[in-house]
Structures are given as C-alpha cells and as structure tokens.
Amino acid sequence: MKDLKQYMNGKWIESSNLEKIEIINPATREVIARAPKGSREETEEAIKIAKRTFESGRWSDQSPQERAVVLLQIADILQENMDVLTDLEVQNNGKTKREAQSDAEEAANTFRYYAGLLTMPNGQAYEASKDMQTLIVKEPMGVAGLIVPWNFPLLMSVWKIAPALAAGNSILLKPAEITPMTAVKLFELIDQTDLPKGAANLVMGTGPVVGQTIAESEDVDMVSFTGSTGVGRQIMQAATGNMKKVSLELGGKSPNIIFDDADLETAIDYALFGIFMGSGQVCSSGSRILVQEEIYDTFVEKYVEKAKGIRVGPGNDERSQMGAIVSEKHFESILDYIRIGKEEGATLALGGHRMEKDGLDKGLFIEPTVFTHVTSDMRIVREEIFGPVVTIQKFKDEEEAxxxxxxxxxxxxxxxxxxxxxxxxxxxxxVRAGITWVNAYHLTTIQAPWGGYKQSGIGRSLGTYGLDEYQEIKQININLDPKPIHWFE
Structure with missing residues (x-):
C-alpha cells in the first residue's frame, strides 16, 4: 500500500498531520493507498512557496514561447505514461478503462492546445487620440488555487493547470480527498520537466481545511473550483476577504429534449450515453429526458430495453460499459434518491437496486435506473442525483418543452x-444553459468554452475563455507628445 506525500517547491514531503485518508478502489472496496490529511499550516506554506515563485519571475516572466515549450514537455510525458494514468484512474475512480483512457488522451491534448494558444497574437493596440496610443495587455493573476472534483480527477486537474500555467501563474492544486492518485502521478511527471520548482504545488486533504484555507488566503489571487453548488457558495463567501477572482463550475440537472420527429434510434443512443456515461457522475449529464407525448410510450419502451443491455462491471474489465460509484457515501446517497423517487409516486421502469451478481457485491455498483411518469415538482427531477438515474418526462409542444x-x-x-x-x-x-447540442450529447472540444448559467457556476473553462480566466487585463496609455497639460491654469 502506497503512502502518498505532498508536493511543494519540487519536493515530496510528509504531511505535518499524521492522520491519513484511506483511498479505496470502488470496484472492490479495497484500500489501495493512504493520502495525507493536510493541515492549514502546510497549505499556507504551499501558498507562500507559490507566491515567492511567482514574484521571482522564474516562470511568470518567461516569454509565451518559453512557457509553451514546457507545456509541450508535460504533454509529451503524459502521452508516454498514458497506460499508467489510465490504470490509476480506473482503480481510484471506478470508471471504465475506455473512459479513463479518453480522459488521459484529452489531458495531454489540453496541454498541447494551450501551448499552441500561447504562440498566437494576443492583446490590442489602438489610437485613443491623435497623441495617445493605447495598448491592452494580459498578465498573469499571481497565485491560482485550483480545487478539483472526484468524477474526473485527472482531466479536471489538467483543465485548470494547463491554462493557469500557460498564463504565467504559480499554482496550488487540491485534488478531491478520495481520488488523489492521478494528481500525484501527474505531479511526478511534471517534476521531470523544466517547469521551475515552486510554480506547481500539490496539497491533499479535506475541503473544510485545505480548500477553505485556499479560498480564504489573501496570498491567493484567484480560486477555480469544480464541484457542488453548495460548496461553490462557500468558496465565494470565503473568497471575499481579499476580493479574489472566483471561477466556479458547479451542478447541473440538464434537459434532453426529444421531439416526435427525431430520429428515434439516434435520440435513444445519445440519451443513454448522456446519462449512463461515467455512471451518471458527470455534471453535464442529461438526467432529465423530455419526450413529446406522441412518441412517449414508444420511446420509453425502446429506451428501457436498450438500457437493460448495458454491461456494468469493474473498469479494468474490457467488457464493462458502466463502472462503479466512486464512494460508499455517494453510493448510499444515490440509493436514497431512488427510494425518494418511488415514494414520490414516480414509476420505476428499470433498475433501482444495488448489483450483487457475478461478484459485483464486492464493489459499489448500481443498476441503470429509469423513472417515468414524473412531474417537475418531484425531488428526483429537481435535485442533482449525480448517478445512473434518469427521469423521462412528457411534454406537448415547443412552448411546454x-x-x-x-x-x-x-x-x-x-x-x-x-x-x-x-x-x-x-x-x-x-434553453438557458451554457453547453448545448443539437442531435448529439456530451460531444465537446477543448477549443470551446465550458461552463453554465444560473447556479451552475461563474466563468468558463477551456478555449480562449479558459486562458482569460487566469489573466488580468491592463491598459497602457502612451503619450506620444508629452508636454504640460495646463489643467490648473
């Protein structure tokens, strides 16, 4: 069993807190590692290291081209270790190998994308008046605190690290306390590149201690958080101390609207992918399927029949199409929502139980679950379940949809x-949402901004917008004809 360590200033160190967090494989419920339960003091020390490194200019003062070279080094070493990263993600998160491999590939490509973006022209210049030239430049924020969730441990880390480093910031990453394995491996790989020591730091621990310290710190210039809406509110409140910039990607309860003239086979295929990919533990999951009344019964019948065929099992089994639930706590929460749905009067058309056959009783597996004949006031329709549970609701026309x-x-x-x-x-x-599709679901690109409306968050990840999140914008006004202004004469 591996005891994980904190990474600060280019060194792997033991936590000052001797208490450990057991890391489990959700497919077997076996303990696979022990992670440090970081203290407030060591989090503050990591922040100081990041600040000193930023102020030294060893990374922040490098040219965009020089930073791009390092990002490409990171991309290459991730590519070389793709299999290791994939296996760690499967073990720690419970997702299927196919999903984990896709995440690892996109992680490498994200570093490549931001390396390329750095070499593109940036900023503006214009004549404010006959004698005044104005330049608009973008500068790094300073120290960026990055807090990532457990559903995409590697990919969400990279979605934040790559643009934050590209912009010239120093960073402090806090992975989810139950899924730190790929983050640790990522920093082991980063340590082998030319990134200056202290520019990237890793502190593991709980949200109320490590996460809260990052959000409150006056030496952290921005905090980027992905997770629940409730915790996002706490981050916002904690960040008011020094009015730091906050970027939040939060919860979702996303609608998937199926009209009666849709290609039924395509709609059903994407509607299955939209909710059961990642065992439904995806913020953008299409957890509310809305079907026009003329085809409602036909859709439900065909959808349920197809969902029955989804192969659930350990992620390291190539035959598995849907993996385990990430933790015992979250597993029980999903089962509780299924119970609530039945009590609310919804029809349980499929699933709703723990899977125990074929050795699955050793792990945290839930059947693909489908509720029909639901109404908008039901909790299973309104609240984010974050699991393999979907509701299918009926509508009459465009306006009602x-x-x-x-x-x-x-x-x-x-x-x-x-x-x-x-x-x-x-x-x-x-549709009031930030990420949308027509005749598809879940298909996105690194180049497009990722984020939501309303209580789904503030700011955007990815694309040029993702780089902007980690930059300050400055105007520089140049007087081309300097002479006294005689304002007070």
Whole structure:
C-alpha cells in the first residue's frame, strides 16, 4: 500500500498531520493507498512557496514561447505514461478503462492546445487620440488555487493547470480527498520537466481545511473550483476577504429534449450515453429526458430495453460499459434518491437496486435506473442525483418543452433532438444553459468554452475563455507628445 506525500517547491514531503485518508478502489472496496490529511499550516506554506515563485519571475516572466515549450514537455510525458494514468484512474475512480483512457488522451491534448494558444497574437493596440496610443495587455493573476472534483480527477486537474500555467501563474492544486492518485502521478511527471520548482504545488486533504484555507488566503489571487453548488457558495463567501477572482463550475440537472420527429434510434443512443456515461457522475449529464407525448410510450419502451443491455462491471474489465460509484457515501446517497423517487409516486421502469451478481457485491455498483411518469415538482427531477438515474418526462409542444427545460435552478447543459433543424435551433437558443447540442450529447472540444448559467457556476473553462480566466487585463496609455497639460491654469 502506497503512502502518498505532498508536493511543494519540487519536493515530496510528509504531511505535518499524521492522520491519513484511506483511498479505496470502488470496484472492490479495497484500500489501495493512504493520502495525507493536510493541515492549514502546510497549505499556507504551499501558498507562500507559490507566491515567492511567482514574484521571482522564474516562470511568470518567461516569454509565451518559453512557457509553451514546457507545456509541450508535460504533454509529451503524459502521452508516454498514458497506460499508467489510465490504470490509476480506473482503480481510484471506478470508471471504465475506455473512459479513463479518453480522459488521459484529452489531458495531454489540453496541454498541447494551450501551448499552441500561447504562440498566437494576443492583446490590442489602438489610437485613443491623435497623441495617445493605447495598448491592452494580459498578465498573469499571481497565485491560482485550483480545487478539483472526484468524477474526473485527472482531466479536471489538467483543465485548470494547463491554462493557469500557460498564463504565467504559480499554482496550488487540491485534488478531491478520495481520488488523489492521478494528481500525484501527474505531479511526478511534471517534476521531470523544466517547469521551475515552486510554480506547481500539490496539497491533499479535506475541503473544510485545505480548500477553505485556499479560498480564504489573501496570498491567493484567484480560486477555480469544480464541484457542488453548495460548496461553490462557500468558496465565494470565503473568497471575499481579499476580493479574489472566483471561477466556479458547479451542478447541473440538464434537459434532453426529444421531439416526435427525431430520429428515434439516434435520440435513444445519445440519451443513454448522456446519462449512463461515467455512471451518471458527470455534471453535464442529461438526467432529465423530455419526450413529446406522441412518441412517449414508444420511446420509453425502446429506451428501457436498450438500457437493460448495458454491461456494468469493474473498469479494468474490457467488457464493462458502466463502472462503479466512486464512494460508499455517494453510493448510499444515490440509493436514497431512488427510494425518494418511488415514494414520490414516480414509476420505476428499470433498475433501482444495488448489483450483487457475478461478484459485483464486492464493489459499489448500481443498476441503470429509469423513472417515468414524473412531474417537475418531484425531488428526483429537481435535485442533482449525480448517478445512473434518469427521469423521462412528457411534454406537448415547443412552448411546454422550453418551459420544463428551464424550470431548474441549474443551467449547465442541454440538448434537442429533431429532424427539423429550424425548430431544433429555435428551441436550443431558448434553453438557458451554457453547453448545448443539437442531435448529439456530451460531444465537446477543448477549443470551446465550458461552463453554465444560473447556479451552475461563474466563468468558463477551456478555449480562449479558459486562458482569460487566469489573466488580468491592463491598459497602457502612451503619450506620444508629452508636454504640460495646463489643467490648473
């Protein structure tokens, strides 16, 4: 069993807190490592290291081209260790090997994307007046505190680290306390590149201690958090001390609208992928399927039949199509929501139970679960379950579909399925969400911004917008004809 260590200033060190967090493989519930339960004091020390490194200019003062070279080094070493990263993600998170491998590949590509973006022209210049030239430049924020969730431990880390470093910041990463394995490996690999020591630091521990210290610290210039809306509110409140910039990617309860003229096979295929990929533990999951009443019964019948065929099992089994639930606590929360759904009067059309056959009783596996005949006031329709549980709701026409879709405190994602492109675009433009699709679901690119409306967050990851999140914008005004202004004469 491996005892994990903190990474500060280019050194692996033991935590000052001797208490450990047991890291489990959710497919077997076996302890695979022990992580440090970081203290407030060592978190503050890591922040000081990041600040000193930033102020030294050893990374922040490097040219964009020089930083791009280092980002490409990181991308290459991730590529070389793809299999190791994939296996660690499967063991620690419980996702299937196919999903973990896709995450690892995108992680390497994200570093490549931001390396390329750094070499592109940036900023503005214009004549403010005859004698005044104005330059708009972008500068690093300073110290960026990065707090990532447990559902995409590697990829979410990279979505934050790559643009933060590209912008010239120094960083402090806090992985989710139950899934730190790939973050540790990532920093082991970064340590082998030319990134200056102290520019990237890793502190493991709990949210109330490590996360809170990062959010409160006056030496942290911005905090980027991905996780629940409730914790996001706490981050915002803690960040008010020094008015630091806050970037939040939070919860979702995303609608997937299926019209009666949709290609049924395609709609069903994507609607399955939209919720059961990642065992439903994806913030953008299409957890609310809205189906036009004319095809509702047919859709439900075919959807349930296809969902029955999903192979659930350990992520290291190549045959598995859906993996384990990440932790015992979250496993029980999902089962509790299934119980609530039945008590609310929804029809349990499929699943709803723990899987125990074929050795799955050793792990945390839940059947693909489908509720039908639901109403918008039910908790299973309104609250984020974050598991393999989907509701299928009926609507009459465009107007009602849009009304139901937007009847949520969240606004992260959404989709429309229809052969009528005009109708599909008309409806998707009315859906209040930041990530949307027409006749598809979950397919995204690194180049496009990621984030939501309403209580699904503030700010954007990825694309040029993701780099902007980690930069300050400055205007420089140059007087081309300096002479007395005679204002007070």
């Amino acid at each position: 849009i009304k139901i879709a937007n009847d949520s405190e969240y606004g992260l994602a959404g989709a429309v399925f229809s052969k009528d492109q005009n109708k599909a675009i008309r409806v998707i433009k009315k």
